[in-house]
Amino acid sequence: MCIRVHYAPIGTAPPFDATTQTITLPPGLDREHTVTAARAVLVELAVPQAKFGALCFCGEPLDLAPLIPQQRTGEQAVTHGA
Ligand SMILES: [Zn+2]
Numbered sequence: 001m002c003i004r005v006h007y008a009p010i011g012t013a014p015p016f017d018a019t020t021q022t023i024t025l026p027p028g029l030d031r032e033h034t035v036t037a038a039r040a041v042l043v044e045l046a047v048p049q050a051k052f053g054a055l056c057f058c059g060e061p062l063d064l065a066p067l068i069p070q071q072r073t074g075e076q077a078v079t080h081g082a
Pocket of ligand 1: 001
């Protein structure tokens, strides 16, 4: 199972949950800092990292997709279903 990324405020979840293979990162960071934070956790987990990006232990780039591009949301309301 690949490592997944979850966004939650610091202190509300462990940085890494081994059960769900989920890294928790603080929301609201820009992409660069999000990658940096992800890499920091991955290094702690002894997952080899390339020069750029954040890699799963299988070598695939992590999906940091929950990031919402700040300029593209525009007037469109965020309508996440509960
Ligand atoms: Zn993987």
